[in-house]
Amino acid sequence: MGNWLIRWSPAFGIVILILFVWEALVEIRNIPNWLLPPPSSVAMTIYSDYSLLTMHTLVTLEEIVLGFLLALIVGVFFASAICLSNTVEKALYPFIIASQTVPIIVIAPMLLVWIGYGLAPKVIVVALISFFPIVVNMVDGMKAVDPDIQKLMYTLGGKKSQVFSKVMIPSSLPYLFSGLRVAIAMSVIGAVIGEWVGSSEGLGYLMIRSKPQFQTERVFAAIVILSFIGVGLFCLITYLEKIFVPWSTERRVQN
């Protein structure tokens, strides 16, 4: 733990410096709270509005996690189909790429019209925005397999399905985890966008509602929590990678 603090001390230093300058500027210039609240009052808001913030945080967190898991399942499925069949690749890949050029901000309100108000449209927005890096990275990983390893599998008597399960899937895992790290950051944005276009709960909704009421501290409080969610989930993915892909992180020992 102490080690961890020392390793990330530059990041903490920057945060402390920014908070200090920010606090001082607001104080010296006498900036009103509704325009730019000082960090101290944002912290106070997080403390005093604890239960309200927790409630909305849980909603947003649920959308992120469900949307991300949906993206993971769909992404791995598409990536596998693309790598197993040339026809599927030719048929699907262009549309998967094209799907990313459609602005999500346009799709999100349409989803609301099509499926309604609840959890589902937010989960879909999160999944739409985060499945792309998952598919692209996993396809790259599967295609990076050394053809000689495939030859090896066949000379050992392996079937195509065994090449897929014993070689292509495991060798694509480090790539998949790179994709997941990008995807998790994007899924936080996705959840907020999903809530902005229409919702009655969640941190995105809280921001939209608090701004016109000049409760700018609350907007900032939501931003702070969202950052923590993003960083926290990112760390969780990195931790899972160490567990599931220890061989790519284990260091080389010469003897």
Added chain:
Amino acid sequence: METAIDSHINIVGLEKTINQNGNSVRILDGIDLAINRSEVISVLGPSGCGKSTLLNIIAGLDQPDSGSVNIDGLDFDSRLGSVGYMQQKDLLLPWRSVKDNVILGLEVKGMSKKQSYQIAESHFDSFGLSGFESNYPNALSGGMRQRASFLRTVITEPDVLLLDEPFSALDALNRSRMQMWLLDLLDEIKKTVLLVTHDVDEAIILSDRIYVMTSRPGKIHSVEKVPFARPRNRDMVNGNSFVELKSRILSFLWDQN
């Protein structure tokens, strides 16, 4: 040709042309090989003489344009998976421990993990892998990786071993050690071995006969009998007959390409 009736591997008139950037390139031009059971033979030739293509065809990975390969009367499809083929790179799977790498062939054939581990266990000592069974390949030295790859090839007990420049990635000293190690191993396991190499010393040290190939298109230029009885030891490289054979082969290869 000495195509004895009882030869283990019988290859007749193998021809292969491939398409390279729109040009058709002739790789193999009528290769005949006859290898007796438990015989170790080397195919020696300059780079690009089609040695790897030859092995791919024998292993069943590739089809010849014409000619035939006959191993114990097996046809094309059943050869794949029954001939041990060790490629140039060790090709250990980085996500599997040494133990899980060497049982790969048993695993794809459907043997239980427990049983495969037992078989692997009995070999680790003679393959110099004891104590490293649970390590990932990236923790091993080049020689150990090569031996692990070797164990993976022989653990399924194929009658025929195809070795494609197995030690070319090692430094000279380690290569020499591995050659001696392989020499002892082959005396013990008695397989029919076809070794492809461009290292003349290696070919002489390890094999009973040497097929010398021309550069592309690959043809058999000559067959040399190696005049050393087994078991052999490292000292043979200093003898007159070794030096004479080596210089005869080298002077031919020198003029190729």
